[in-house]
Amino acid sequence: MENSMRIGFYHDSIGTKHAGGIAVYARQLAVELSSSNEVYVYTQDGDMAHDLTASHAEVVTTPNFDVPAFEMLSSLPLPISSQPLTKLAMIAWSSYGDVIDHINEHVDVLICFNMPDDLLLSNLVDVPTIRGFLSDVSGGVGTAAHKRYTTTDTNFAISPYLADHVSNSLGYAVDEVVLPGLDTDQFHENAEPAFSCDRPxxxxxxxxxxxxxxxxxxxxxxxxxxxxxxxxxxxxxxxxxxxxxxxxxxxxxxxxxxxxxxxxxxxxxxxxxxxxxxxxxxxxxxxxxxxxxxxxxxxxxxxxxxxxxxxxxxxxxxxxxxxxxxxxxxxxxxxxxxxxxxxxxxxxxxxxxRQFSWSQQAARLERLCAVAIGEEGTEPKHKAKAESIPP
The missing domain is CATH 3.40.50.2000 (Glycogen Phosphorylase B;)
Incomplete structure (x- = not known):
């Protein structure tokens, strides 16, 4: 795509069909932006969601580390649960494999969505990184270490409430609020009911x-x-x-x-x-x-x-x-x-x-990516649909 940005999304489960809310949010933005930019999605292997595979985004996978061996570790008296361990395993594999090299060669800006990914990847890759704050995180030793060692300068939050919390309570500068959108072609009142019941x-x-x-x-x-x-x-x-x-x-x-x-x-x-x-x-x-x-x-x-x-x-x-x-x-x-x-x-x-549009939010994120790579003020490639945008 001529004059488009090359945007990377890094999340362990962004591509899978059974992903949780944060991963679905990241995936929808990646899908939306892939219509007007070169988008690369870095995720663990698995049963990929159709909307991602049908989009223009290129998916780069690592092995799936969300396996029983890691689940077993959660039962041990360790100061870390199995979920962060799978994320760390993915980063370790990315470092020793060719994923980091792929990011450096193909991406202008990389977007991460959690503390371990941002902390490590911002120091491993040679491109600007953006951190998305998507959950109600608390302070502590992890936050203090992250703030000291991350090289990420650009952040966004999923809601005005979270932006205030991240800024006022945790001390991070939040550059933009990128709200979730809603796929109204999928979530509508005429969807075929999945079950019936003889009581409320x-x-x-x-x-x-x-x-x-x-x-x-x-x-x-x-x-x-x-x-x-x-x-x-x-x-x-x-x-x-x-x-x-x-x-x-x-x-x-x-x-x-x-x-x-x-x-x-x-x-x-x-x-x-x-x-x-x-x-x-x-x-x-x-x-x-x-x-x-x-x-x-x-x-x-x-x-x-x-x-x-x-x-x-x-x-x-x-x-x-x-x-x-x-x-x-x-x-x-x-x-x-x-x-x-x-x-x-x-x-x-x-x-x-219906006032919440993925198109509008993707346009916001695209503008933030342009700022991160020093191209603010350029004409955006992603044209948001003419829908009302929530305040």
Whole structure:
């Protein structure tokens, strides 16, 4: 592509079908930018997502280090979990293989999305690096070491809330906010429902960890007077505890644990549910809320600043304080008993979700890449679609 930038994306699971929210975010930006720039995606080998393989991006893979041997290490008394170990293994292989050489030869700017990748790669490659802050990180020894040794000068965050946190609490300069977008061709109200139920249904999508509020949701469901069906999508280290809690609360027969579901299958689950609920305790954006909204499913979630980026309480969704199971039970009960309100909230949330465009956000990231390589002010190649952009 004449006069286009050469942009690299580095993330261990950005290419796989079953990637989590951060990886999906990175992948969507890579796919969008590949229409107007040379894009290289560096990721571990695996079952690649169709939208990536069908795009103009070139995928460069390392071996898949997310294997049982690394999972076994998480059970040992080590000061690091298996997930960072797989990332470090990928970087080590990249260093001794030809990935670093490939980056230096083919890329003008490299984008990383977590601390270990940025810390090491910013010192290994010969091109400018950009760090994307996508999760609610805390300070500590790791942050102090990263700030001292990283050579990255350009950063962006996934939401205004996270940008403020990263800047004010952690001391990093944030140059841009690049919000998630929504593929409205995929997440829409006409998606074929993935399941049917003879009682009101609640859907949860997320990692099965306490911080996502899954145990609050189980407690609230057990408190509901009317019988409901709870469908849970996701995996995590608390899965066995979730099953145990369902048995203790007497709701085992009312709960279905789907496990992992590919991103492309999610729209049908959103449209099948009467209410989507993510009672998360902490989040930098909570993309699944926006996906549910795009499908016209009313959302009950928590009163977090990051979520207010797209959800206005009682206007296009319902919020409760994190950890307040009584308030959560009340919100769910009232909404499930009021079909008319669900319809109004669903329509409003759908309209709001459509304001979030991957095209607009990719254009922002492209401008930031130009700044990082000293070409700010040049005419952008990526032309954002004429859609309203969230403030």
């Amino acid at each position: 249904s609640i859907l949860f999508v997320g990692r099965l960890i306490e911080a996502k509020g899954i145990f609050d949701l189980l407690d609230a469901v057990a408190m509901l007077e009317e019988p409901v069906h709870l469908r849970i999508i996701g995996t995590g280290h608390a899965e066995s505890e979730v099953r145990r809690r369902c048995r203790e609360l007497g709701i085992k027969d009312d709960v279905t644990l789907e496990g992992e579901v590919s991103h492309g299958e999610l729209p049908g689950y959103y449209t099948a549910a009467d209410v989507f609920c993510l009672p998360t305790h902490v989040d930098s954006f909570a993309m699944v809320n926006l996906e549910a909204m795009g499908c016209g499913t009313p959302v009950v979630t928590t009163d977090l600043e990051a979520i207010k980026t797209y959800l206005t309480p009682d206007e296009n969704g319902v919020v409760v304080p994190p950890g307040d199971t009584d308030a959560l039970e009340t919100a769910l009960s009232e909404l499930l008993l009021d079909p008319a309100r669900r319809q109004v909230l669903g329509a409003r949330s759908r309209d709001r979700a």
